Amino acid sequence: MFINPYAGRLDIKPVKSNFHIHAGTGPGTCGAYEIEPVIEAYRDCGYGALCISNHNLLTDPAPYREKYGIALLQGYEYTTREHLLCLGSPAFTPIPQDVIFRPGRDGLEEGPFGPVHRKRNVENLQKAIDDCKSAGGYSIICHPDCHVWGVSRDVIDAVGGYDAIEILNGLNTSDTYDHILSKGLLKWCTGSDDFHRWWHLGVCWNMIYGEPTEAGILEAMRSGAMYVSKGLSLQRLELSDGRIHVKVMGGDGFEGDMEYKFIGKDGRVLKVTNDTEASYRIKGNEAYVRLDVTSPEGWKLITQPVYDDAFFTEK
Amino acid sequence: MFVNPYKDCFEKKPLKCTFHTHAGTGPGTCGAYGIDDVLALYKELGFDSLCISNHNLYTDPAEYEKKHGILLFPGYEYTKWEHMVCLGTDKVLVPHPETMAPLEDPVTPYQAAIDGCNADGGFPILCHPNWPVEWALSKGFLSSVHRMRAIEAHNGSCGSNAWDHVLSGGRLIWGVGSDDFHRWWNLARSWNVVYADRDKPSIMAALKAGAFYASTGLALQGLTLDSDKISVEVINPNDYRDEFNFKFFGADGRLLKEVNEETATYRLKGGEKYVRVEVMNNAGRKLYTQPVYDDEYLSIEE
Ligand SMILES: [Zn+2]
Ligand SMILES: [Zn+2]
Ligand SMILES: [Zn+2]
Ligand SMILES: [Zn+2]
Numbered sequence A: 001m002f003i004n005p006y007a008g009r010l011d012i013k014p015v016k017s018n019f020h021i022h023a024g025t026g027p028g029t030c031g032a033y034e035i036e037p038v039i040e041a042y043r044d045c046g047y048g049a050l051c052i053s054n055h056n057l058l059t060d061p062a063p064y065r066e067k068y069g070i071a072l073l074q075g076y077e078y079t080t081r082e083h084l085l086c087l088g089s090p091a092f093t094p095i096p097q098d099v100i101f102r103p104g105r106d107g108l109e110e111g112p113f114g115p116v117h118r119k120r121n122v123e124n125l126q127k128a129i130d131d132c133k134s135a136g137g138y139s140i141i142c143h144p145d146c147h148v149w150g151v152s153r154d155v156i157d158a159v160g161g162y163d164a165i166e167i168l169n170g171l172n173t174s175d176t177y178d179h180i181l182s183k184g185l186l187k188w189c190t191g192s193d194d195f196h197r198w199w200h201l202g203v204c205w206n207m208i209y210g211e212p213t214e215a216g217i218l219e220a221m222r223s224g225a226m227y228v229s230k231g232l233s234l235q236r237l238e239l240s241d242g243r244i245h246v247k248v249m250g251g252d253g254f255e256g257d258m259e260y261k262f263i264g265k266d267g268r269v270l271k272v273t274n275d276t277e278a279s280y281r282i283k284g285n286e287a288y289v290r291l292d293v294t295s296p297e298g299w300k301l302i303t304q305p306v307y308d309d310a311f312f313t314e315k
Numbered sequence B: 001m002f003v004n005p006y007k008d009c010f011e012k013k014p015l016k017c018t019f020h021t022h023a024g025t026g027p028g029t030c031g032a033y034g035i036d037d038v039l040a041l042y043k044e045l046g047f048d049s050l051c052i053s054n055h056n057l058y059t060d061p062a063e064y065e066k067k068h069g070i071l072l073f074p075g076y077e078y079t080k081w082e083h084m085v086c087l088g089t090d091k092v093l094v095p096h097p098e099t100m101a102p103l104e105d106p107v108t109p110y111q112a113a114i115d116g117c118n119a120d121g122g123f124p125i126l127c128h129p130n131w132p133v134e135w136a137l138s139k140g141f142l143s144s145v146h147r148m149r150a151i152e153a154h155n156g157s158c159g160s161n162a163w164d165h166v167l168s169g170g171r172l173i174w175g176v177g178s179d180d181f182h183r184w185w186n187l188a189r190s191w192n193v194v195y196a197d198r199d200k201p202s203i204m205a206a207l208k209a210g211a212f213y214a215s216t217g218l219a220l221q222g223l224t225l226d227s228d229k230i231s232v233e234v235i236n237p238n239d240y241r242d243e244f245n246f247k248f249f250g251a252d253g254r255l256l257k258e259v260n261e262e263t264a265t266y267r268l269k270g271g272e273k274y275v276r277v278e279v280m281n282n283a284g285r286k287l288y289t290q291p292v293y294d295d296e297y298l299s300i301e302e
Helices: A035-044 A062-068 A122-134 A153-158 A174-182 A214-222 B035-044 B062-068 B107-119 B139-144 B160-168 B200-208
Strands: A015-021 A049-052 A071-073 A075-079 A083-087 A108-111 A114-117 A138-141 A164-169 A188-191 A205-208 A226-230 A232-240 A243-250 A258-263 A269-275 A277-281 A288-294 A300-302 A306-308 B015-021 B049-052 B071-073 B075-079 B083-087 B123-126 B150-155 B174-177 B191-194 B212-215 B219-226 B229-235 B244-249 B255-261 B263-267 B274-280 B286-288 B292-294
Touching (some): A015 A035, A015 A071, A015 A083, A062 A071, A071 A214, A083 A122, A122 A138, A138 A214, A153 A174, A164 A174, A164 A300, A174 A288, A188 A205, A188 A226, A205 A214, A232 A300, A243 A258, A243 A288, A269 A277, B015 B035, B015 B083, B035 B062, B062 B071, B071 B200, B083 B107, B139 B160, B150 B160, B150 B286, B160 B274, B174 B191, B191 B200, B212 B219, B229 B244, B255 B263, B263 B274
Parallel strands (some): A015 A049, A138 A164, A164 A188, B123 B150
Antiparallel strands (some): A015 A205, A075 A083, A108 A114, A205 A226, A232 A243, A243 A277, A258 A288, A288 A306, B075 B083, B219 B229, B229 B263, B244 B255, B244 B274, B274 B286, B274 B292
């Protein structure tokens, strides 16, 4: 049976969220600016949920919660050759010394876009995923299979139990996402600014249909009640009479023709429509159908899959 | 005869430029941050040239230019209902500059500002024609104003339809990319790559000749016209993937050809007044080329 993760959710006002932010200039941090001005700028830009996710450093957001009145998840970016966002829990998995993240130092080799860490450590990555999960957290594989810090496909294939992958973080890595889904693993997709400097702010975010609290955000993210946006907003995504009906608008309520691309198993493009809305008739053998919508100026929106629950073995 | 404005461009090291920046927090300014802070970030991002273009307010760039080592054009943004970056002039020609209230006759003062900018050797750029709604600057208005040199092809919204409207009327104007910087989240969303030497007269001459393109992240590697064949080559400097969506547009915004490939070509059939190209990657990053145009149909308005 096909399941729509947005069913019954779209009446909730979505919370604009980004969980991949490097901020703070104290010892061990990797930010360029202090945490407070960064949170303030995100709040001014309309965000209601954030996570300060520094490299291998857990940040306690408690002092900022009251001051800024937005949901702040506790977390960090596990960082070796593989990067993983660990959100919504106090879990922190130490990094073995020989694969620790040391930009510009030893242990590097030439990659196609500059130096990359030589050593992989799949076991420790799996441990970070497991530690996060057992502490009630949510883990996201970062910038998979792309340039310098990409988590390669063989590593992604070797681990399990994570919740989502970043599909938009500078690049669109939807091919890796389709690879994961097509193996019968139901994982969600997220978008990130990977904020380090001001020009990263507000490039790509998640709209989450949940209560604007830490618990509400995590609950919605677990059930896939969210979408990735780079400027567009979801108005409708319904599954009725065997059809998926979808409508997307510009961020400021602008209605115009967009390219709606319906994507199925193995990344196959099932249908492309250029219109103000679109629909797709499910044939039954798709395994999943997800949407990648693009406006003429390059604004985007990526939905979670509407999926056949009989196909997915890991949920 | 078809003319390629990029002829002889690709030997030059391209410059990264933006001409639509609001900054400064003093009286009458419209910025959110100090000019020094904003310029320091553009400099760090590799920009060679920009313009502080505050609403109805001239900002003297001399002291900042020296301090930041970035080429700063004088200019301002003409701001009523209709907006225009008047690049390369220090004279604010706006009736009642203290207000942005719409005018009963929008054409006459707008035309005076265009002519004043041109008289100073400047480059008037019609702004965001589809903001806040599509055709915010109506076809009637676009047809009534003359001698503007450019239009924002990308400034949050896309200006392609208004650009095509002007081009299809036989008037050659160039397409510009602007981030319309007000807040950090506008920074470097869209810019121009200009084939010029690194000095202001050379940049201004290149702008007037259409020797530049608008980008939101992609880089043009080549655009050639070989008898009747237009060839376009593009890269994304941050990616190893090399497939792009190329759209060739002609008069009235008609889509002449669409290709998903590494490079693309278009064969002129004859009768196209112009052909311009928009390229996009799968993450929504774009570039907009200037038109390759038939000089029997299109010319820069004198
Ligand atoms: Zn990372
Ligand atoms: Zn990061
Ligand atoms: Zn404006
Ligand atoms: Zn402006």
